[in-house]
Amino acid sequence: MSNASELREMSSDQLEFTLKEAREALFQLKFQASTEKLDAPSNLRKTRREIARIHTVLRERELAKK
Secondary structure: OOOHHHHHHOOHHHHHHHHHHHHHHHHHHHHHHHOOOOOOOHHHHHHHHHHHHHHHHHHHHHHHHO
16 A cells, blocks of 8 residues: 555556556455455455545646646
8 A cells, every 4th residue: 555655756657557556356255255355344444545645645636737
């Protein structure tokens, strides 16, 4: 998991790739949760917050271009 300052240092392409990976991880965690094989339920929350951080950084960049 990355914090916002680490995400801001990444390029937009890297952020898009990280976002894709995080979404895939979230899908896997949801699947594990539905089959009751999830080891750490807190990982769901951490992954959702990671996705939100990435979206925030991407939006900041979008607004900075205007």
